Amino acid sequence: MKKKLSSPIYATVAGFCLFAISMCLARIAYGPLIPSMINTDWVTKAEAGYLGAFNGFGYIVGCLMALWLPQITGIRLLMRGSLILAVIGIGMCFWNLGFAWLSLGRFLSGSAAAIMVIHTTALIVRSFSEKSKEKLLGFAISGGGITIVIISLSLPYFVKNGPSDGWFLEAIITLFVALVAWPFISTAPHQRQPSKDAIKPLEFRRGRLVLLTGISYMLMSISILPHTL
Numbered sequence: 001m002k003k004k005l006s007s008p009i010y011a012t013v014a015g016f017c018l019f020a021i022s023m024c025l026a027r028i029a030y031g032p033l034i035p036s037m038i039n040t041d042w043v044t045k046a047e048a049g050y051l052g053a054f055n056g057f058g059y060i061v062g063c064l065m066a067l068w069l070p071q072i073t074g075i076r077l078l079m080r081g082s083l084i085l086a087v088i089g090i091g092m093c094f095w096n097l098g099f100a101w102l103s104l105g106r107f108l109s110g111s112a113a114a115i116m117v118i119h120t121t122a123l124i125v126r127s128f129s130e131k132s133k134e135k136l137l138g139f140a141i142s143g144g145g146i147t148i149v150i151i152s153l154s155l156p157y158f159v160k161n162g163p164s165d166g167w168f169l170e171a172i173i174t175l176f177v178a179l180v181a182w183p184f185i186s187t188a189p190h191q192r193q194p195s196k197d198a199i200k201p202l203e204f205r206r207g208r209l210v211l212l213t214g215i216s217y218m219l220m221s222i223s224i225l226p227h228t229l
Helices: 008-025 028-039 045-068 075-092 099-127 133-157 163-185 204-228
Strands: none
Touching (some): 008 028, 028 045, 045 075, 045 099, 075 163, 099 133, 099 163
């Protein structure tokens, strides 16, 4: 029996929440906490950079998981697992139990972020009409940028007593938006159903475009990370 799709409005809100986690809370929101973590001797400057690297490494692993695990777990279970991992990974950083502990938390959140980034768009557009797809998808994706602004403006008021309060704020927000998006994940298919285009080998022109786009995205990622940290 075909699974009933969510309303376009709820799909947009759920997408907004998923992008808020995957693009901000599980990744970039770490940046504003770095000064407080260094000043309170949680980490050294070098260790703060390594925590960012562990998050990036987790993102790479998450990308591979997002491609291969759906064939075993299905999209629904994988997306639910990524939401749980994001909450756990961010929540772990509330406690300063050492560099290895913080690294694991950043790794888990990075892995979860990649899975959500890759699959969220494909899930939410299933609920959109062709006429409204561009506007609703644009608003959903803006969840990452809007959350970055909110976190950047609010975190300074929560780290006066140390980074724990900042991590707690991020964990609570992550848990809240994850709960909002959780029912939407129920519309995801149990198993991945590849399209006919995905099965066919790419033509030379399309393959070249995919390669060039991938290289551009890689270079953009390399340029973003250093100044973010």
